[in-house]
Amino acid sequence: MMVGVVLALMAGMLVSVQTLFNNKVNTAVHSHTTTALVLGMGFIASLGVGVIMEGADFFNWPAMPLWFWFSGLLGIGVVTCVVKGVRLLGPSTSTTMVMASQLVCALWWDSTGWFGLEQVPFSWQKAIGVTALIAGLLLFKFQTQAKTSKADLSKPLTNSAGDSKRRSEYVS
């Protein structure tokens, strides 16, 4: 069990590292280019690991429904929204907000059985979970906002001093 927990914790930390790196890329280039680079790197890395781990089996592709080919569009939505969210809200607020939205959507779609999901009934535990999640986010965010109004609002949240000159022309 420990190995699994350590791997999961590592995955979570690496997601944060990736968000940081993407943000740094986005300080120099537009978010369209950032998204393309991130997905391109992910594609090359997954292809490489797939070939190494599975060998010839990797090239054995079954017939696929047409929509499989469009699943990548969701990745564009994810990377673009997360990069822009981090830039506009700051990393911690954005990350927790993305997470809350993610969990609420999952709960919502599970309870309604949308997208062919197996319907999972709404329960008291889930009601408490959603309430705690949103209350926690508001508490976290409310204070951050109050502090921001006193701090320097004229500068974009996520730029370091050196980056802001380069970035300024892309802030929309």
Add this chain to the structure above:
Amino acid sequence: MKGILYAILGGVFLTMQSTANAAIGEKLGSWQAATLTQGTGFVAAMLIVWITKDRSWRKLSQVKLYYRFGGALAAIIIFSNITAFHLNGAALTVSAVLIAQIFATLGMEKAGWYGKRVLQLRMPQWIGIALMITGILCLSF
């Protein structure tokens, strides 16, 4: 306000993506699925760069080399995720990933890695974080 909209949409896309990935994973191997979704995403993203006449890639040389490889971390993330799922199942894995992500992001922002505006964590923030973790655990298990 725009930032909040992006963050909420990001969460919607993430959940749609994991739903789609689960369906794709029933037909393809995990690495085939990852290659397909990121490969098609890459092609479409390049089309968007081309259509919007985004020439900012010329400034990519200003970005430190290792930052440009951030996307490749996806392979390690996917590998760890798959293995953890296999060992512990969804509930423990999902909640551990999310909690680690919260603390890592807080740590990085606090350390000033995102720029000089340093995050201040006071009592309400810590209570907020504790509540969010409670929420994550209640929703995952």
